[in-house]
Amino acid sequence: MSCPADKHHFAHPFDDDHLKEECGVFGVVGVSDAANFVALGLHALQHRGQEAGGIVAHDPEKGFNSAHRFGYVRDNFTKSSLMETLPGDVAIGHVRYSTAGSKAAVIRDIQPFFGEFSMGGCAVAHNGNLTNAEALRRELIERGAIFQSSSDSECIIHLMARSIQRKHADRIADALRRVEGAFSVVAMTRTKLIGVRDPLGVRPLVLGRIGDKGYVLSSETCALDIIGAEFVREIDPGEMVVIQDGHIESSRPFGPSTGRFCIFEHVYFSRPDSIIGGRSVYETRRAIGVELAREAPVDADLVCPVPDSGTPAAIGYSQESGIPFALGITRNQYMGRTFIEPTEQIRNMGVRLKLNVNKSLIRGKRVILVDDSVVRGTTSRKIKDMILDAGAKEVHFRIASPPTAWPCFYGVDTPNRDKLLAAQMTEEEMRQWVGVDSLKFISLDGLYRAVGEAEGRNNACPQYCDACFSGEYPITPSDQLEKGFEMKAAE
Amino acid sequence: MSCPADKHHFAHPFDDDHLKEECGVFGVVGVSDAANFVALGLHALQHRGQEAGGIVAHDPEKGFNSAHRFGYVRDNFTKSSLMETLPGDVAIGHVRYSTAGSKAAVIRDIQPFFGEFSMGGCAVAHNGNLTNAEALRRELIERGAIFQSSSDSECIIHLMARSIQRKHADRIADALRRVEGAFSVVAMTRTKLIGVRDPLGVRPLVLGRIGDKGYVLSSETCALDIIGAEFVREIDPGEMVVIQDGHIESSRPFGPSTGRFCIFEHVYFSRPDSIIGGRSVYETRRAIGVELAREAPVDADLVCPVPDSGTPAAIGYSQESGIPFALGITRNQYMGRTFIEPTEQIRNMGVRLKLNVNKSLIRGKRVILVDDSVVRGTTSRKIKDMILDAGAKEVHFRIASPPTAWPCFYGVDTPNRDKLLAAQMTEEEMRQWVGVDSLKFISLDGLYRAVGEAEGRNNACPQYCDACFSGEYPITPSDQLEKGFEMKAAE
């Protein structure tokens, strides 16, 4: 499902000026008290969705039980009074941001969604975004479906309900063949754990093993680590796995396909301690910094990360350039709700609540600031102000991703195109607007090299989905086109 | 006041295995909506006390109003419904841990304390610990005092109530001349903001300026930054300042004295973006890492900090040694309450909730781990386990402080001596117990050099309070001696 800005809980100092992933999914089968494992897994995936979380579990005696809550996993799914209501040895869960464009968040929008079918109940959790959800919803309503949420993901349940297949997994395949878009789906029946990735494998999904015959599906490997599960492999693009009694059955419901994984997962979404495509995300980000130092060197005294997401690239930049690495900006780890602004005497209070500059470190220095991306650019300006107020002599921005010029329709919350700085300005205009001595982005080829493609991007057949940088959308965004979105003209 | 472990809210991954500062104080006069400034200041000082916070404000029409709450500043003092009850242009506040030895935390123990005197009300907030509080309390009760809290700091109010002085400030001086111990006190009357530091200046207190005629007192400079106040100077050891109508009156109620500031504030307590003694705390910690690399070099592949407090020293160690700096351990930024342990399948779940190792980075490497201190040593063992599980070839611990072998009685929560690893073992025994290839602490002289004393420690007349390392207590801990504490034998 698509997942926009959350005003209440934010984890990164300037989440509101970041592309925002989206959702995390997690499921486990073959262990007792499965819901407790799911709670831990969701906690490890909290960076993928901080507004709300839900868990469904099944117990042979107590049947299906579920809990959906706003707020952090740690604040809800740690209470024994709640967890005791979720018994059983199969469970799935979901963390999410609020749905794009929704007025107020409502509990009915929190996944997993559940459907009671004649062959038994089935719960579904979805990471990604369906690009034809609006058309599907209209059609389903025509035919008698009662939608309970405003989520695109609910279409999957209703399509399942109308399938004539006799098995849950076949109904899921039926449903997913009808949808377009990006999806990593984790589902469960009374005894089975099911995982599916869309044909391009845009969003991640990995398989892990725990205990004698337990299996885990997770958005990222870091959530396997927290429960001590062993990483087995990634689910392939276009693959469906059905896990029961310690056995895994794999199939290809969409036929053969070649994956185009989201390259931004490497840049920002995934946790640095996760492993993607056999590579540590931390190491990839450090490599981006190395690449950036080669592409855009500058003479300076210090390399400072914009905390915390710019840190690995800043380390790489420092190592490649030989310029000392320093924590010039300190992040307040207790930030949270909005304070009342006392008077107009306080300028830029929003920034001060989150970040503070080590003045005595910065004063008189030429500073390279490494950040992961530039979206609206407003944050970059504020940080520049703070650094200059602290007495820096020069400020150079280095960005660990190419200019973000196109919105994502595959499960990431991005502003409209007219709000994206890089869609409105050239690099030089951006530099002037931010007000720094230099501003450089890594090149798209450089980014491909850093993620392990030695030859860079294969423009004929790109290895990744990089629509947010390139404007080349591998899946047609039908709902958006209907609403007037204009794609990049063919060149 | 003394401030021990809080089980509920912890900010650092292994707070329960750290010395724990204690309290933070903040006060402001001469600005409208003073309480809002105090809320911001306390938020910036939250690392000094996370269990509870309180604010007292005075308004000419509405009189004295106060609010005392458990939990984070951001969760309480951000609500307009609460803040509107705290009008006025003078206010003080306090953040704290729970009182040592107390059963359950009670709201009456939260500062500031308030007393109604014949010349008007006065509120007092105290950072530090009184070493003769128990004797004083007994004596005061004999003479008719009714104590409302179990806090040592309440003695100050009762001593003030019995003073025959006509002015609040004189009564505070009278009271503080009767107490022993470490104290940085911020107090307020209807129109005055008052600050006092004990003769040795063990705990910090700084003065800032805001707006035309506003003044601020704060434990650290980072809290001046958040409200845009200008740092003026530190309050001197043994100094009292009385601020009213934009004027500051300074006096020396305890006569002349030489300060012995707490050296551990440099090592761990203060925020890295604060300035102490004219030096950036971040820079001092980096210098400790440099010193440590000189004193205890070792051949290795990576220098990794134990997040987050070990980071500056690790940067320094890497820079001095030339061994690459890497974030080998990732901290979960959403940690919080205790999760329900699903089954025995999860080993060391407590650690996994907080930290995760970047396995692909660590595997096969010789790793130097830099941590700020070793208290009980239990955390060091767990981290060593994680690093070895991830496949490290060698593990070397480097500690940015000398062995902590003595409890602090001056406002820091330390375990009893028999729980301090360094009080029980030699360095080699500690290395074996932790189970690492090497374990080295910075020397006491090295630490003094890193904080700017080029000649190291002046053993005849030490420049800092370093009792936790040296066992040399500059203020006699009377209450403790009465309870059987044995001081180090004179050499």
Add this chain to the structure above:
Amino acid sequence: MSCPADKHHFAHPFDDDHLKEECGVFGVVGVSDAANFVALGLHALQHRGQEAGGIVAHDPEKGFNSAHRFGYVRDNFTKSSLMETLPGDVAIGHVRYSTAGSKAAVIRDIQPFFGEFSMGGCAVAHNGNLTNAEALRRELIERGAIFQSSSDSECIIHLMARSIQRKHADRIADALRRVEGAFSVVAMTRTKLIGVRDPLGVRPLVLGRIGDKGYVLSSETCALDIIGAEFVREIDPGEMVVIQDGHIESSRPFGPSTGRFCIFEHVYFSRPDSIIGGRSVYETRRAIGVELAREAPVDADLVCPVPDSGTPAAIGYSQESGIPFALGITRNQYMGRTFIEPTEQIRNMGVRLKLNVNKSLIRGKRVILVDDSVVRGTTSRKIKDMILDAGAKEVHFRIASPPTAWPCFYGVDTPNRDKLLAAQMTEEEMRQWVGVDSLKFISLDGLYRAVGEAEGRNNACPQYCDACFSGEYPITPSDQLEKGFEMKAAE
């Protein structure tokens, strides 16, 4: 929907030993801030359902908004932060008990239910119980419906979704022609307020007028009074009204029918200040007492009501018999949650929390206790114990309804037949079991006379539904028969 015992909030001292109505519905159209009127109306209907409440409102600009909450109306729908989210000039609401047999109450079971149809949204609130809901649900799931609740009432929405009618009201009629059972339904579209009663009119529904062109539908007239609305008339059995722009359109979607209103509404469910069939409920209950005094006189010193529901009948009994009326039992008006039982020293604590006897009034007296009904009989025994402990010489129970020997399947929570005292014992056995000097029930004919049927019950064609007394069910309880319920053998 069916509505059983609520363990958490009970309003009558021995609610758990009473038949329990069930639900209340309320709707308003043609006034601004309609949801505030609904909140007031539901508050006045709180006695009909205390577990939860919900409101849906529609505003031309903000669309449909809803709020569903556990707990009392006064604790939820009085907050301006909530009520501001429910703008618009048409709104409906519902109060309920928890669904019979449900495990834990869930928010999804709270009405009104809402469906998005191709011609626009529609919300539905239902008082009553569908007797073929389980069969309908199975059939709907076969055809692709996704149920969100465990409520029988949700069938109505799904049947509407499958209707091929173009107008909401026609779809409602379509749906209700498919269901069996008792129902008073209030529904709303963007502009219309709709009300329907089942052909027998088992549950009440009245029409009121407010302001220039506002109309109200409510379960009882007492909820018209609270908002100052004028009582217009009852909705007829089998009638549908569609109200829009100040106009009412009436139709008979089920053809002609004769009503059989629930006689127990007179005895206990409705509020004494409501008017049913042109008669004050209070006056009817007093008339029952008069009738009871004629049918079952006894020589005694005092007539005491079992508070509060027995009071009007006790007044009638006293007036007819000439025996003084007295409040011999005092009810604790603050009762609520369960207290912790300190030790075994307290016997019958549950009763003491709710009631206390005026000992000095009762001592040595022959006491007539008037109660509204006997269900399990456990309460009657406890009250008898209290009265005897207080020193009464004789205790005579007089019951303002006939023996309750059959369960209700039309929207009232009744125990299984084997728990109903009157289904297991003769009147004399009941007297012995309760342990009183005499125990008498009003006769069925007497009850009919008291509600205004001068000739008593027309056994060939009874004027009311009295299945709980007579075992004659006017609507076949299909789901129950399928589960093995045995109806009374034809005589």
Add this chain to the structure above:
Amino acid sequence: MSCPADKHHFAHPFDDDHLKEECGVFGVVGVSDAANFVALGLHALQHRGQEAGGIVAHDPEKGFNSAHRFGYVRDNFTKSSLMETLPGDVAIGHVRYSTAGSKAAVIRDIQPFFGEFSMGGCAVAHNGNLTNAEALRRELIERGAIFQSSSDSECIIHLMARSIQRKHADRIADALRRVEGAFSVVAMTRTKLIGVRDPLGVRPLVLGRIGDKGYVLSSETCALDIIGAEFVREIDPGEMVVIQDGHIESSRPFGPSTGRFCIFEHVYFSRPDSIIGGRSVYETRRAIGVELAREAPVDADLVCPVPDSGTPAAIGYSQESGIPFALGITRNQYMGRTFIEPTEQIRNMGVRLKLNVNKSLIRGKRVILVDDSVVRGTTSRKIKDMILDAGAKEVHFRIASPPTAWPCFYGVDTPNRDKLLAAQMTEEEMRQWVGVDSLKFISLDGLYRAVGEAEGRNNACPQYCDACFSGEYPITPSDQLEKGFEMKAAE
């Protein structure tokens, strides 16, 4: 302590137009889990104070523990998580209204108050009001006392702290000899339960027995009933009892005295099922109605109580006059917070939320309304409006107490004299202002007769405190005189 209007929780429909008792005290010794008994006792005394409650308990191992909470006893002191923190076999408790004139209620004002003395801790709960509290407070502050609350009752603890007596009970006696006013005090030490009444015995205090050697002190007997304790006797005016190990020691610390119990306890404050002076309060109120019917007869069709407090007097009036008793006004038992007023279409919504008139009962009738008292008179007007709107032909008010023309300074919340209707108008003026056909109060002599003084009031030496009616204050209200209150001129 004095106890004014509470806006949040009110139990009687027009509590805001009633004199408002005040506080309730309860203590128990010699039973295990004493705090649970206190919780039950306070619940039974909830009508005496609904804003807040507190309990202190002592356990030999866990020492003194306490809990103070806003809200109803049932909402706080029923949680096992809280009650488990209050172990031990001696405990006392207090329920209260907010302090007169206080801005916002604060937790520090909730009793019992606790003091740590050199001979051990002592907790004190006070029902009543000290008439020289302000002077005492000034004097104590001069001498170094730190007050924590704005309550007059805190003086008692500070006076105790300054006593040179060696035993707690002697210190209590010392302290109470220094205060003036009305007080029923319950106190506890580690092993003793102590009770004291002021020399006039203005406020009630009774002794009960439970189990083998347990004893109870309570404001009213109804709280003995709830825990199954046996009523032993009233504590005498001017008596102190010290209970330990099943033994009671009685003394007279103030010398001999004659009591003047508050006559308003009979009229309104006490619960109808309590026994005062050997008489049932219910029976006394019925007798007031009988007396009223004799003093002020009128020809009419119905006698209706203003619910619920007017009910017993209405029964008496009906019985004496032969005019039928009827519940013409129904009270909404779920009333609570303030609803949002939808529009100006609703007139008198405040009243409608609480009361509704049985229209069909009242229409065309001559109605006698019996109420317990008239304070401001605003309620009487609103009720008259409702009754006339319902179509009554005549309305006659009969009031079960004499005109309330003077404020109470002995623990009851009364408006200033200029707000008391009877202080401003003659009876005829009041009748016109209220707008009824007749308005009659019982005479002072009639009231004395009804409470059992066959000869009526002994004007030379009145048997009761009736200052609110007569203006004759048996204890000089010193603080009030100092503030300008003018007593009735001697005749």
